[in-house]
Amino acid sequence: MARPTDTDRSRIFCTEDARRIAQKRLPRVIFDFIEGAAGREVATARNQTRFDEVTLQPRVLENVGARRLETRFxxxxxxxxxxxxxxxxCNLTHPDADRALARAxxxxxxxxxxxxAASSSIEEMRDWAGDHAWxxxxxxxxxxQSLDMVHRAKAAGYDTLILTVDVPQVARRTRDLRNGFQMPFRMTPRLLWDFASHPSWSLAMLLNGAPEPRNFSTSATATRFDRSxxxxxxxxxxLDRLRDLWPGRLIVKGVSSPPDAxxxxxxxxxxxxxxxxGGRQLDSVPAAIDLLPRIRAAVGPDYPLIFDSGLRNGEDIVKALARGADFVMLGRxxxxALGAEGxxxxxxxxxxxxxxxxxxxxxxxxxxINAVGAEILADASDMPKPKPATRTALKAY
Ligand SMILES: Cc1cc2nc3c(=O)[nH]c(=O)nc-3n(C[C@H](O)[C@H](O)[C@H](O)COP(=O)(O)O)c2cc1C
Incomplete structure (x- = not known):
């Protein structure tokens, strides 16, 4: 008989299950750090409601028995x-989270x-995940120190560097402020109570030690991580300097304006x-899925685009590809899932x-999956024309 897989033993059947279980298992300060966002958290909610409003056009009588998800990017x-x-x-969710991510x-x-700001160092993650690590x-x-990290990444063998540009300042995230979230933790009666009422998480942290931002503690410049x-x-x-410095693939993350793109x-x-x-920076930002066609129109059909923010299921993933992304990234x-079951x-x-x-x-x-294009959207009226040339059109009948 086949050995049971992680999926067989898991209580998770969709993202919402993972969220619900994590909310029970994690101390509030940790769950809120993950879930929280800027201001009134309207942008995070809008990311998802707009995804729900994008609809797909079902097609029938195609032989779709064998399907492939490998993606060229x-x-x-x-x-x-x-x-x-x-x-x-990430190790705030589970002491072994980074290794689990690397293995996955x-x-x-x-x-x-x-x-x-990871809880594992550039070098550790490269050892664990090899070429999969960016x-x-x-x-x-x-x-x-920032340039030192670039040199460390190069020396460790990374070939892809992502520069995140949408956090000129960390936004006010009300939940974190209310909970007194900071690294390292500063114990208060409230935090002690929060930890005490989540014993399995607290015991795991006690046994493994509280995670720390490893790239800072292992840095030659020995500057500590100041989140604010x-x-x-x-x-x-x-950006120009980095382009000259970094010989590998360079990605800029956090772009929402066509002229910037x-x-x-x-x-x-x-x-x-x-x-x-994920709505963590500006509460009034448009839904990410609405930004996508605008950026696609700005950069043309062939320029590589990654998308994140608001993806919660496979239909969302297909919708993002249909609206102009070539590849997507999952966040919360x-x-x-890690917080729920490691x-x-x-x-x-x-x-x-x-x-x-x-x-x-x-x-x-x-x-x-490489054939997904705007043709599968039930309403493609805001999509750029001509259609992305990189994707094969669905046969029209
Ligand atoms: C707990 C947490 C920490 C994050 N830390 C970073 C980070 O260090 N660097 C970064 O570029 N983005 C960071 N992000 C943003 C994610 O890369 C991604 O843009 C976001 O999670 C997408 O939104 P979603 O999770 O709602 O889909 C973080 C997000 C969360 C939830």
Whole structure:
């Protein structure tokens, strides 16, 4: 008899399950760090409601029995059309979260973006995830230290660097302020009570030690991570400097304006990641899925675009590809899964997302994820014309 898989043993059947279980298992301060956003958190909600309003056109009588999800992007073939978005301090969800992410990246053959503010170092993650590891850079309080991280990534063998540009300052995230979230933790009676009422998480942290932003503690410049420090050093001049410095693939993440996108493209950047940071920065930002066609129109049909913000299931993934993305990144859902069940939950959720994506393909009459285009949208009126040339049109009858 086949051994039960993570999916068989998991209690997660969709992202919402992962979220619900994580909310129970994690201390409030941690769950709120993941879930929280800027201001009144309207942008985060809008990211999802707008996804729900995008509808797909079912097609019938196509033989869709065999389907493939391998995706060609930036000269590489990935096992799935999605990867793991950069997220700081993932080990707050589970002491083994970063290793689990690395193992999942290898197992599913997908990219894993290691945040500057990760709880594992650039070198550790490269050891664990090999070529699947991409490095995400924040230009923080110390320019020297930021450049040191770029050199470390190069020396460790990374070939893809993501520069995040939508956090000139960390926004006011009300939940974090209310909860007194900070690294390292400063114990207050409220925090003690929060930890005490989540014993399985607290015991795991006690046994493994509280996570820390490893790229800072292992840095030659020994500057400590200051989460609230300005990150505005990532300006146009820095982008040019980085392009000269970094020989590999360079991606700019957090782009939502068409003129910015055109200028970044002209600066020789290899790909843009359309993202509103999951609503964590500006509460009045348009829904990310609405930004996508505008950026696609600005950069033309062939320029590589990644998308994140608001993806919660396989249908969302297909919708983002139909609205102009070539590849997508998952954020909060993966942290929910880790917080809920550690590696088992993560693997289960990735399988679920892949299956949902594949089943969606079947419903819209396609067998190859690379064939997804605006034709499968029930309403493509705001899509750029001509249609993206990189994608094969569905046969029109
Ligand atoms: C807890 C958490 C930490 C994050 N840390 C980073 C980070 O260090 N660097 C970065 O570029 N984006 C970071 N992001 C943003 C994600 O990369 C991504 O843009 C966002 O999660 C997408 O929104 P969604 O999770 O609602 O889909 C973080 C997001 C979360 C939820």
């Amino acid at each position: 930036l000269g590489q073939t990935h096992g799935l059309p999605f990867g793991i978005a950069p997220m700081g301090m 990246a290898s197992r599913f053959d997908i990219p894993l973006c290691l945040s500057s 490095f995400q850079l924040y230009v923080g309080a110390s320019m020297e 420090a300005s990150r505005a050093g990532a300006d146009w001049a820095f 055109r200028r970044i493209q002209a600066a020789g950047v290899d790909a843009i990641q359309v993202s509103n940071h 859902p993966l942290l929910y 590696a088992r939950g993560l693997n289960a959720l990735i399988r679920i997302l892949a299956e949902e994506t594949s089943l969606t393909l079947a419903q819209v009459g396609l067998t190859d």
